[in-house]
Amino acid sequence: MAVSANRLELLQIADAVAREKSIDKQIVLSAMADAIQKAARSRYGQETNIRADINSQTGEMKLQRLMEVVEAVEEPMREVLLDEARHRNPDAQVGDFIAEQLPPMDFGRIAAQSAKQVIVQKVREAERDRQYDEYKDRIGEIVNGSVKRVEYGNVIVDLGRGEAIIRRDELIPRENFKYGDRVRAYVYDVRREQRGPQIFLSRTHPQFMAKLFTMEVPEIYDGIIEIKSVARDPGSRAKIAVISRDSSIDPVGACVGMRGSRVQAVVGELQGEKIDIIPWSEDAAAFIVNALQPAEVAKVVLDEEAERIEVVVPDDQLSLAIGRRGQNVRLASQLTGWDIDILTEQEESERRQKEFVERSNLFMEALNVDEMVGQVLASEGFTSVEEVAYVELDEIASIDGFDEDVASEVQQRAREYLERIEAEHDAKRKELGVSDELRDIPGITTAMLVALGEDDVKTLEDFAGYAIDDLVGWKERKDGETKFFPGVLDAFGISRADAEQMVLASRMKMGWITEEDLAPVEAEEEAAQADA
DSSP: OHHHHHHHHHHHHHHHHHHHHTOOHHHHHHHHHHHHHHHHHHHHOTTSOEEEEEOTTTOOEEEEEEEEEESSOSOTTTEEEHHHHHHHOTTOOTTOEEEEEOOOOOOOHHHHHHHHHHHHHHHHHHHHHHHHHHHHTTTTOEEEEEEEEEETTEEEEEOSSSEEEEOGGGSOTTOOOOTTOEEEEEEEEEEEETTEEEEEEESSOHHHHHHHHHHHOHHHHTTSEEEEEEEEETTTEEEEEEEESSTTSOHHHHHHOGGGHHHHHHHHHTTTOEEEEEEOOSSHHHHHHHHTTTSOOSEEEEETTTTEEEEEEOGGGHHHHHOGGGHHHHHHHHHHOOEEEEEEHHHHHHHHHHHHHHHHHHHHHHHTOOHHHHHHHHHTTOOSHHHHHHSOHHHHHTSTTOOHHHHHHHHHHHHHHHHHHHHHHHHHHHHHTOOGGGGGSTTOOHHHHHHHHHTTOOSHHHHHTOOHHHHHOEEEEETTEEEEEOOTTGGGTOOHHHHHHHHHHHHHHHTSSOHHHHHHHHHHHHHHHHHO
C-alpha cells in the first residue's frame, strides 16, 4: 500500500504543479523523470546510460540501465558484447540497446536536492516557453493588468499569466501609476531573452489609440470604417484618418459618437489627449488640406516624386497651420507621410519673384540676350537652358515678338552654351581622374561624373559600391521631426528608381550580379504589387 500511496502522491504533485504554472502535466512528469535519471547516475556512475520512465496513468516508475550492443567493448558501463546480449535477447543486433531493470532507490539528501533543482529548472523553462508562445501571437492587441511595482519610472504590469513592462518613454507624459492600479496598454513587442520572455507594452504607440477606437466604435470593429493612419503627440494632441466603405455612413460622425461619447471615452483613456478625426482621401492634396485643419489652405503644390508638398496659407492662418511648437504641421506630416512646407501668400509671391529673376538672369548670361528676352523666356515657363535648346522650334517661334529666325538663333546659342559647359565639365572630370568607363552607365551625365569625382569616386568599382541613399540622400525622423541628408547626386534631381538602375548596371558590369539574380527580385516586386 505504501508504494500505491507514493505513486498517487507523485501524480497529485505533477497535477498541482501543472495547474499552478499553466503547463502540460506531461512536461512536469518528464522533468521528474530527468531528475530521477540524474540522481541515479550519481549513484551508479555518471558514465552509465540510465533511463527513468513514469507512467502518467498509474504513477509507476521504472528505472533501467541501457547497454548498447557492440562487437568490441570499449566502455564496459555502457556497452555489451553481441554474444552476451543474445543470452538475454536472442534477436539482439549490433546497435540495439539492452535494457536492464534497476531496483528502486532511496534518494539521499544531496540527491533529492539535486533532483529538486532539475525539476524546478525544467518547469521554469516550460513556463517561459508557454508564456512566450502565448504572448508572441498577441502583438498588436490591447491587454489589461494591474501595476505590480514601479522601478525607476518603468511600470511592471501583472497580466495574470505573465509579467510585462511599460518603459518610462512608453508612458503618456505626466502619467503616474502606483501599486495595484489597473492599466490598459498595447503589446508592441515580445522577445525571448535569457531571463525569460520580455513583454513590452506601450501607451504612446499610435496603434494604441487605433485599437481603442476599434473597441469604442462598432463600425470600425465590423470593418465598415477603416483607420488609414494615426499620428500622435502623446498626452497632447493626435490626428486620425478614417474612411468609410459604406457611403451612407459618415466616418467622422461615427467615430465622434452621440454628443462625442465615443471619442470622449478614448480621450479619457489617453489622459485628455485632444484628437482630430480627419476624413481620408485618395487625393493627396485634399487629404493634406484636411489634415492641416483647423487652418484654412489657399493653395497646394505637390512634388509627388519627392513626396513633398508646399502649402500656401493666408497670412493670418500661418500660426494656426504650424501650431504650437510646430505641432499641427508635424502631426499632419506624420499622418499623410508627406513632407509639408508652410508658406504665407506673401512669402510665396516673394519666392516666385525671386525665381523669375534668377531664371531671367540665367537666360541673359547663357544666351547672351537682353533683359527683355530673358524675362519673356522665363515668363513662358522655361526653367532651364536645356529646355530652350531641345524644345520644338515652333514652341519658341510662337512666343509673341519672336519669329522663326529669332527662335533659331536663341536655340543655337543655347546649344553652344551647353556644349561649352559640357567641355568644361569633361576637362574637370579628367582633372579629377574619373574613369571613362563610368560614362557607359545609363543616365549618368558629365556633370554627375564631376560630382562623383569630388566625392572621390573614380572607377566603376567605386561607383558599384554605392548604396542608393548615398546617391539620392535619405531621411531620418527624430523627436517627431524629419531631417534630410543630401546624396552625391541630389542636386541633379534623379529619382530613387533611376539611382537604383545606375547602381545595378554598374554591379552587372563588374560581374557582381547577373540578370538571373535580378529575376527573383522582380518577380517578388510584381507579386507584391499584385497583392496591393
